Amino acid sequence: MPVPVSALVDAVVIIAALVVLTRLAGLRSFSKMSGFDFAITVAMGSVLASVVVSPDTGILAGLSALTALFLVQAVVARARVASSRTQEVLDNAPLLIMDGPTMLEGNMQAAKISRADLLGKLREANVTQLSQVQAVVFEATGDVSVLHRGDGEIDAVLLEDVVREA
Incomplete structure (x- = not known):
């Protein structure tokens, strides 16, 4: 069964976005330094898979979800560094x-x-x-x-x- 061209384009776009967001967010993006980091990494993989295999997801929804996950991770990472209480709650x-x-x-x-x-x-x-x-x-x-x-x-x-x- 041939792969639809739109799925290939979506895959290229979402992977490129993942690379760009990872470069912007820094090295911690895919770390497993905490359970929270692991959960975010799994969620990112799920978004990537949804965009590639499900035409209903849509590339804009995938890009929005990835961006939101990176933003949440960045905010939580800063909060963990700034507050030992936040770290205690999350880890x-x-x-x-x-x-x-x-x-x-x-x-x-x-x-x-x-x-x-x-x-x-x-x-x-x-x-x-x-x-x-x-x-x-x-x-x-x-x-x-x-x-x-x-x-x-x-x-x-x-x-x-x-x-x-x-």
Whole structure:
């Protein structure tokens, strides 16, 4: 089945608009630094797909929706930087799921991360012995950070916003 020319034109226009808006908005446009950022990125993808596959959506509606999403993201990003309260409302706090070699079962349950999930993340981080682990943090983005034992203790600033007990 041939692709209608209008769908190709819409795809080119909406993708070009996405590139231009991304350049204007800056590097954070497609970051996954917070749950809010992730939701906006998914919404942008949905708008892009709607314009390309659904002739009913219309290019102007798609361009308007993309522009609105970029504006909302920019406003919220500024608010997060300016106000710790805004950041607290929008973002989950990072959660300690391993303290040294000890798995914190209660925190793992709160984060809904299984032992198998955690072991997989440890392997990805090249941990070969649990004694190599100084801390594991389930980040607000859903990423898992593994801090290895080094010559000294972890700088306190790296864990200052981490919840120790869920």
